[in-house]
Amino acid sequence: MVVDKVKIRSCIDKHEGRKDSLIAILQDIQSEYNYLPQDALRSVAADLKVPLSDVVAVATFYRAFSLTPRGRHTCTVCLGTACHVRGGPKILEEFERRLDIKSGQTTPDAEWSLETVACLGCCAIGPVVVVDGDYNAHTNIRHVPNILKKYQRKDAR
């Protein structure tokens, strides 16, 4: 992955190059590239004058960051307590079977990334599955194929 130095620069400048804005800078880079490319981490370390190890430590400590490219669609299954007691794990398993990947992975065709979250705070409508920012309420195992199909169809159009 070749990163655009100008883009990275603008992400850093937006936060006035402050070291304490490292997390915010990485969040901006990630929303640009959908993951954190290695070269971007190197640029950030050099520009902020912090050791690369510190940047990598932050990038790997927080769950929101990914060091590998993510799929075109991101499917996030909520595994909060309320979703858990209402069958969230079974729904995750069904997504894993259908997509043939484990949670945290991306399909080989780079279409889907499957992720989990510990709670989205909409427990009332659980189990919740979020695809590309759209919330699916009261899901159950039988909805899984339709949820996937909906996005494949959108693409075909």
Added chain:
Amino acid sequence: MRTKRIKTVQAAREVIAEQAAFRRTEVRPVLTVSAGTCGRARGSLKVIDSLNRSLKAEGLEDKVVVKITGCHGFCEAEPNIIIQPGGLFYQKVDPKHAKEIVQETVVARKTIDRLLYADPQTGERTAREKEIGFYRKQKRVVLGDNALIDPTSIEDYFSIEGYGALVKALTEMTPEGVIQSVKASGLRGRGGAGFPTGLKWEIARKAKGDLKFIICNADEGDPGAYMDRSLLEGNPHRVLEGMMLGAFAIGAREGYIYVRDEYPLAVKHITQAIDSLRKKGLLGKSILGRGFDFDVHIAKGAGAFVCGEETALIASIEGRVGEPRQRPPFPAQKGLFGKPTTINNVETWANVPLIIRNGADWFAGTGTEGSKGTKIFSLVGKIINTGLVEVPMGITLREIIYDIGGGVPNGKAFKAVQTGGPSGGCLPATHLDLPIDYESLAQAGSIMGSGGMIVMDEKTCMADVAKYFLNFLRDESCGKCVSCREGTQRMYEIIQRITEGNGRRGDIELLEELAQACKDASLCGLGQTAANPVLSTLRYFAEEYRAHIEDKRCPAGVCTNLIRYVVIPEKCTGCLACKNSCPQDAIRGVLRGVHIVDQEKCIKCGACLEACRFEAIETQRDEAIRIESEGIQ
């Protein structure tokens, strides 16, 4: 929109009075539509579009106000509309109802019966919000305003006397006076531990140094709790006003809001609120000309539960890995960037303007001896009326779960309620009459925590729940302390083997020993309380653990290794529901014939159990095997 800056106390009073009068004299009908994250997930934005279109079609767009508000708390009834004046409450509204609502209710002033809330047990319909069982026992002093205001409009917040408490503090009170009020009110931290807020402020006020910080902890990480999200989404100015009062009291000039990135709408609304404050000149140098300087920034979390711990949170705002550090020194002495810092949770901040406006006595008039005021709980899980409930401290669990929550759905029996998130515990039915306050919950082996309340029924396995929390905690442990890093991992492994049917004699004792070590030797709250879900389930549900270990049986029918799905021939009506639901095509059978589960193909996903309306699916393994062998003969 006017962006006239408010430079003096007099100007602020005028704006508040003007907006309040504007609200009082509003003669047009107001349709308030709940549009928090949950409401939006249920389509409330489409309802709003549709309402606006219908109003336009009738030529009423200037004669009716459609107000987009935050969450009204009754998540089960989303999307809902409250029609003022009168407070008519329509629930589960669909875009296709919009035309009817406009023509029938707005124009002809008739009530549409089928959109009213119906009691799930009696089917009785209730017209007004306040008469609904879910709302009757609540005391919604903090959350109630969500239903009145558009969270993106600072004018709307003025109209409910918003920032009036700030004006009062800046003109009539000293910083010490504000602290004294908060102390006298008895307000304790709503984030979990319940430390007295006034005392916390006093320590920070007395700390040496001219640069001090305040932080709003909006890293609501406890799975199953979402009151902070709802407040930030639905009433961000209330939180900001609380922070300004706190900053004035302790002498801080800068504040941070540390908010979860998983809450996009909350981030958006709090950002907008800060922008409008800035445009009004209510942030910056000498606010209202009273020599009080204050500014506030947003720091977004990046998905780490441990960052709810105050020292880890500070590390995260400083751009570092979110690892807690040794205390003392406490943040009140040495916090953000090494300066004295006060950290309070969203709900705590949101209570402060009410205390300053209405007085400490008013606040202390609600609650119990040691726990004053109200508390917001998120009532979720196996409960009929899911939602955010705000109740006076001292109310019993039974009142919350049955009177407000409506009890457990589908005729199932109540088994336990989990409070306090991963640091809390599970309380059984024998504790239903427990009055809720900080002390009583702690005595019972749980904690208040941030207010998550997850109801569990007979189909919830307590060993599985303990496993769930341990899995969460081993993942979220930052890894600094061995006792927590290894302790949560080993406890998880033990419970995992118990739930897989490989539990050994002595496992329970080993769990208890590890739990104690984890509690004693960990640095922060995460590790110190990590064993609570295990200890509380062992304390109240030891039988269930023994069934897993000794009989290799999961009485709740949850642990997949210990269960087997079969169809009970006597109960099966041959309706095909289970067959059609099976993702593996593992169920054979024809219409009106008894169905059979192919055990080779079955992946134990539970879809058939969910689909069957005749309780014809057996999950207990021994019983299932007996049924199968009889079938073969």
